[in-house]
Amino acid sequence: MDNALALLERHGSESRIIAGGHSLLPMMKLRLARPEVLIDINDLGDLSYVRRDGDELCLGAMARHRDLLNSHEAGTLFPILHDAERVIADPIVRNRGTVGGSICQADPSEDLSAVFAALRATAVIGSSKGTRKVAMDDFHIGPYSTAVGPAEMLLEVRIPVQHGSGSAYEKVERRAGDWAIAAAGAALRVEGGSVSYAGIGLAAVGAEHFRCARAEASLLGQRASEESFSEAARLVSESVNPVADQRGPEDYKRHLAGELTLRALRRAAARAEGQGG
Amino acid sequence: MQVTMTVNGNEVTATIEPRLLLVHFIRDHLLLRGTHWGCDTSNCGTCVLWMDGEPVKSCTVLAAMANGREIRTVEDLERGGVLDPVQQGFIEEHGLQCGFCTPGMMMTARWLLDHNPDPSEEEIREAISGQICRCTGYKNIVSAIRWAAEHPSTTEVNA
Ligand SMILES: Cc1cc2nc3c(=O)[nH]c(=O)nc-3n(C[C@H](O)[C@H](O)[C@H](O)COP(=O)(O)OP(=O)(O)OC[C@H]3O[C@@H](n4cnc5c(N)ncnc54)[C@H](O)[C@@H]3O)c2cc1C
Ligand code: FES
Ligand code: FES
Numbered sequence: 354m355d356n357a358l359a360l361l362e363r364h365g366s367e368s369r370i371i372a373g374g375h376s377l378l379p380m381m382k383l384r385l386a387r388p389e390v391l392i393d394i395n396d397l398g399d400l401s402y403v404r405r406d407g408d409e410l411c412l413g414a415m416a417r418h419r420d421l422l423n424s425h426e427a428g429t430l431f432p433i434l435h436d437a438e439r440v441i442a443d444p445i446v447r448n449r450g451t452v453g454g455s456i457c458q459a460d461p462s463e464d465l466s467a468v469f470a471a472l473r474a475t476a477v478i479g480s481s482k483g484t485r486k487v488a489m490d491d492f493h494i495g496p497y498s499t500a501v502g503p504a505e506m507l508l509e510v511r512i513p514v515q516h517g518s519g520s521a522y523e524k525v526e527r528r529a530g531d532w533a534i535a536a537a538g539a540a541l542r543v544e545g546g547s548v549s550y551a552g553i554g555l556a557a558v559g560a561e562h563f564r565c566a567r568a569e570a571s572l573l574g575q576r577a578s579e580e581s582f583s584e585a586a587r588l589v590s591e592s593v594n595p596v597a598d599q600r601g602p603e604d605y606k607r608h609l610a611g612e613l614t615l616r617a618l619r620r621a622a623a624r625a626e627g628q629g630g
Numbered sequence: 631m632q633v634t635m636t637v638n639g640n641e642v643t644a645t646i647e648p649r650l651l652l653v654h655f656i657r658d659h660l661l662l663r664g665t666h667w668g669c670d671t672s673n674c675g676t677c678v679l680w681m682d683g684e685p686v687k688s689c690t691v692l693a694a695m696a697n698g699r700e701i702r703t704v705e706d707l708e709r710g711g712v713l714d715p716v717q718q719g720f721i722e723e724h725g726l727q728c729g730f731c732t733p734g735m736m737m738t739a740r741w742l743l744d745h746n747p748d749p750s751e752e753e754i755r756e757a758i759s760g761q762i763c764r765c766t767g768y769k770n771i772v773s774a775i776r777w778a779a780e781h782p783s784t785t786e787v788n789a
Contacts, residue, residue: 371695375672378651378690382670391648393695443760445738446672448684449691529759530673 414453433520471554519624559594655693675761678734725774727765
């Protein structure tokens with residue numbers, strides 16, 4: 354680790370970390386990335402954990418998609434993680450792609466970015482000078498751009514565990530293993546019949562910071578009901594900024610964002626109820 | 631740069647360009663042409679081989695990243711003139727037509743059966759969902775893998 358951080362400091366923006374390489378190598382093939390130096394961090398096995406630490410679930414930057422999917426604890430605490438992982442790429446890509454690579458790539462369609470936004474995760478970033486914590490909202494600066502500086506690397510993602518909460522992820526894709534046309538994740542905590550926490554994460558639809566603050570706010574203090582969910586879904590449709598591309602026209606994606614939010618909220622609420630919250 | 635790795639049980643050392651992809655190292659340097667190269671975009675899966683015991687798409691791994699690791703390719707399925715049940719299954723069930731996708735399919739199938747000896751059709755379809763076959767319509771590939779599951783030992787094949 355010290356070696357990797359020293360190399361980063363020495364080579365700065367000439368260099369790029371390579372984790373699974375399943376986003377960076379395709380970018381290099383397209384000449385969209387032309388790093389002079391690649392720093393391979395696949396030997397940093399001590400960054401590949403998925404484990405609970407007090408009231409947080411911690412995912413090492415080198416945890417592969419497969420590790421998340423294989424973690425019973427992760428799936429039990431946050432069903433949204435397994436919902437999403439089952440539809441991220443395909444099993445062979447999931448053997449390589451990492452948590453760190455996913456969110457550092459900061460592709461607007463990255464599913465884990467939407468999931469972590471809904472769960473209000475925190476990124477831990479390290480450099481030879483020490484570590485710092487950054488909330489997800491501040492982590493993603495824009496498409497393909499994050500708060501990780503040239504001499505820094507992402508070390509882990511921490512997700513706060515909330516008792517009595519439920520979560521779910523819904524994605525529509527053109528074919529198995531493809532990126533989302535649109536996707537929505539929801540995390541809810543319901544106390545005494547009313548919503549005390551709401552997170553709505555969105556991928557591929559141009560949502561600021563991968564979430565919809567308006568829709569989240571609309572749910573707080575409301576009953577977890579079809580009415581409040583429909584209103585939140587409506588706000589999502591209204592707020593997102595999808596662009597038309599080969600995956601579909603703008604109005605279709607807008608519609609999907611709302612509909613998938615509604616479905617994710619329903620399932621998250623059912624799961625929260627199952628938790629007895 | 632120099633790399634050393636174990637390929638099908640043999641240690642190999644070579645001097646390569648840092649930009650070389652693992653699939654090209656295997657095919658063009660080691661002349662193991664069983665591993666195919668198709669889309670080059672990690673979509674088709676014909677380049678699947680095992681790295682440290684796990685199937686990976688070798689068009690999206692640098693040869694340099696395989697330094698010190700263990701590689702297994704389709705050439706290693708047959709041992710001492712005896713076909714792996716997966717290979718036999720592809721023959722029995724007509725699991726290939728042009729054969730382009732076959733090496734990747736078989737490497738994934740072998741891994742699946744090692745970890746789940748009796749997979750359902752759904753589990754098989756999920757396992758090969760990152761791989762494309764333009765000939766068979768997948769049905770016979772699934773049957774071939776099921777055949778291998780039902781005939782796990784080569785002795786049984788010969789019986
Ligand atoms: C065929 C295919 C289909 C896919 N489908 C989906 C999908 O449906 N949904 C989805 O969300 N994703 C999808 N992906 C993307 C896949 O999830 C990502 O490739 C992968 O998670 C990125 O991780 P990686 O480890 O491969 O990153 P890399 O390619 O190694 O790195 C990506 C970027 O992150 C940087 N980086 C990596 N690790 C760190 C670190 N620890 N600190 C700082 N910077 C770092 C690298 O420098 C690079 O800029 C798909 C990929 C492929 C090839
Ligand atoms: S050539 Fe590697 S996935 Fe197609
Ligand atoms: S047999 Fe031709 S692509 Fe599969």
